[in-house]
Structures are given as structure tokens and as C-alpha cells.
Amino acid sequence: MAIIVNLDVMMARRKMSLSELSEKVGISLANLSILKNNKAKAMRFTTLNAICKVLDCQPADILAFSEET
Amino acid sequence: MKKNSLLNIVLFLCNIGKIACIFTFFILCAAIIISKTEPLSHSVMDVFYKSIEKEGSFRYLKNSKIIDSETNITPADSEVYTMEKLTNTSLIFNFLQESILLFLVFLCINELRKVIRSVKTITTFQQQNVLSFRSIGKYMIYYFLLNSITYYGFEQGNKTGFYLEFTSLIITLFAYILAEIFKEGNRxxxxxxxxx
Structure with missing residues (x-):
């Protein structure tokens, strides 16, 4: 997919585990795992908002565009 | 009517359809055995003869008779096309044809039953249903092709031809359209x- 989710990079920077993020954001561990592994087909603004709030970052820190598909 | 009640009724009808297919197959077997062991009465032969003639009007049947070389007389239809003069090859062919058609109907009902069951368990849009509808379409094409062949062989002639039943083709079309809809739903x- 052209859109890459760099959630693991941001999590590493904030030294936060997936389960901790899941608890704070209020998303299931399974869904967060889908997002982290670039398996997600779409992302809600509410989810993006919650993740940015918890990780104290901008959407561009999590999402990136790549020419390669 | 509740959704589940309707689905239960359809499932029940599917089960009845499957049982009817099996039952019809046994009746078919019994009819073949009886026709070989006991000669049929004239009244039954007349009904059969009339049914062939009736079918001939829309079945595109081609009649062919063996003309007696000595007398050079063409025998009458009522003498040639009688049940007791039906050849074993023709009998076996028609028996196999009807059996395979029944089996195809049985498979279609089975696939439809699978789809209904998945709708009941709220797993409607899944790949299996797409495959089921495609299978139904495929079986109905086979049904159309097999059903189109008509062959009645008699000792002194035969009736061959084609019978085009478009109902099965329409069902095929609907099955493939539904498969595409379900594919999109699955996506x-x-x-x-x-x-x-």
C-alpha cells in the first residue's frame, strides 16, 4: 500500500508498548496490531486523533506516503 | 415475518427438495427395472407415445424410420414409436441423463442451503458464498447442455433432437450476477x- 503507518517508530520514540497504547487510546489490541503491521485498509479521524493525542505527535509522524505499492 | 422464520422455511424447503431428488431417483430406478421385467400395458404406451408427440412440437425432434427393403413400406408411427420397442441403449441413456440432471439439481439445492445457512449465522458476505453461487451457475450450464439432448431409440427408428430450456440459462445468469454482488459485498x- 502507498500509505505507510509508522506507528512502531513513534511508539519506540515514546517508549510505549502496544498494550499500553491500546489502553490509553481505547482501541483493541487486535485493531492496533492491524494498524501497526500496515494491514489496515482505512483509518478513522477519531482513531488518528486519539493516537496523536496519546503519542503527542502530528499525523505526519505516523503516516507517510511511498511511491512503491 | 421475521428474518429467521423465512430463512428456516427456505432451509426446510431445501431439505425437502434434496429428499425429493433422492426419492425421484429411486422411482426412476424402479421404473427402469419394472419396464424391463414386465411389459407395459397399452394404455401406458399410449400415454408415452402421446407425450413424445406433444414434446415433439417444441422439442425440435427429428424422426427417422427404417423402411422395410422387401415391401418398401414405411411403418406407421404408432407401430414404431412404442414403449416396448424402446431399445436398451435409449433406456440407459435416458436413465443416465435424468439421473445426472437430478444430481445437478441436488448439488444446486445443496449450495443454496449453504448460502442460506451462512445468512442465518450472519456471515453473509464471505468468499464461500461467492464460490457457491458460481457453482450453481456452473451446474445450471451443465443442466442446460445435458437437458438439450433428446434421444429416443426404437427398434425400427428413432427420435432425436434438441430441447432448449431457457429457464436454466436465466438461473445461470442470476447466479453469476449474485456471485458478483456477493464478491463486492465480501470486499x-x-x-x-x-x-x-
Whole structure:
């Protein structure tokens, strides 16, 4: 997919585990795992908002565009 | 009517259809055995003869008779096309044809039953249903092709031809359209489940 989710990079920077993020954001561990592994087909603004709030970052820190598909 | 009641009725009808297919097959077997062991009465032969003639009007049947070389007389239809003069090859062919047609109907009902069951368990849009509808379409094409062949062989002639039944083709078309709809539904369901 052209859109890459760099959630693991941001999590590493904030030294936060997936389960901790899941608890704070209020998303299931399974869904967060889908997002982290670039398996997600779409992302809600509410989810993006919650993740940015918890990780104290901008959407561009999590999402990136790549020419390669 | 509740959704589940309707689905239960359809499932029940599917089960009845499957049983009817099996039952019809046994009746077919019994009819073949009886026709070989006991000669049929004239009244039954007349009905059979009339049914062939009736079918001939829309079945595109081609009649062919063996003309007696000595007398050079063409025998009458009522003498040639009688049940007792039906050849074993023709009998076996028609028996196999009807059996395979029954089996195809049985398979279609089975696939439809699978789809209904998945709708009941709220797993409607899944790949299996797409495959089921495609299978139904495929079986109905086979049904159309097999049903189109008509062959009645008699000792002194035969009746051959084609019978085009478009109902099975329409069902095929609907099955393939439904398969495409379910494919799209499956894609949307997958996308929905992968939306975070």
C-alpha cells in the first residue's frame, strides 16, 4: 500500500508498548496490531486523533506516503 | 415475518427438495427395472407415445424410420414409436441423463442451503458464498447442455433432437450476477473489518 503507518517508530520514540497504547487510546489490541503491521485498509479521524493525542505527535509522524505499492 | 422464520422455511424447503431428488431417483430406478421385467400395458404406451408427440412440437425432434427393403413400406408411427420397442441403449441413456440432471439439481439445492445457512449465522458476505453461487451457475450450464439432448431409440427408428430450456440459462445468469454482488459485498465487509 502507498500509505505507510509508522506507528512502531513513534511508539519506540515514546517508549510505549502496544498494550499500553491500546489502553490509553481505547482501541483493541487486535485493531492496533492491524494498524501497526500496515494491514489496515482505512483509518478513522477519531482513531488518528486519539493516537496523536496519546503519542503527542502530528499525523505526519505516523503516516507517510511511498511511491512503491 | 421475521428474518429467521423465512430463512428456516427456505432451509426446510431445501431439505425437502434434496429428499425429493433422492426419492425421484429411486422411482426412476424402479421404473427402469419394472419396464424391463414386465411389459407395459397399452394404455401406458399410449400415454408415452402421446407425450413424445406433444414434446415433439417444441422439442425440435427429428424422426427417422427404417423402411422395410422387401415391401418398401414405411411403418406407421404408432407401430414404431412404442414403449416396448424402446431399445436398451435409449433406456440407459435416458436413465443416465435424468439421473445426472437430478444430481445437478441436488448439488444446486445443496449450495443454496449453504448460502442460506451462512445468512442465518450472519456471515453473509464471505468468499464461500461467492464460490457457491458460481457453482450453481456452473451446474445450471451443465443442466442446460445435458437437458438439450433428446434421444429416443426404437427398434425400427428413432427420435432425436434438441430441447432448449431457457429457464436454466436465466438461473445461470442470476447466479453469476449474485456471485458478483456477493464478491463486492465480501470486499466491502473485508474493508470494513480492516478499518481501524
Amino acid at each position: 466491502l465487509a473485508e474493508e470494513n473489518s480492516l478499518t481501524v
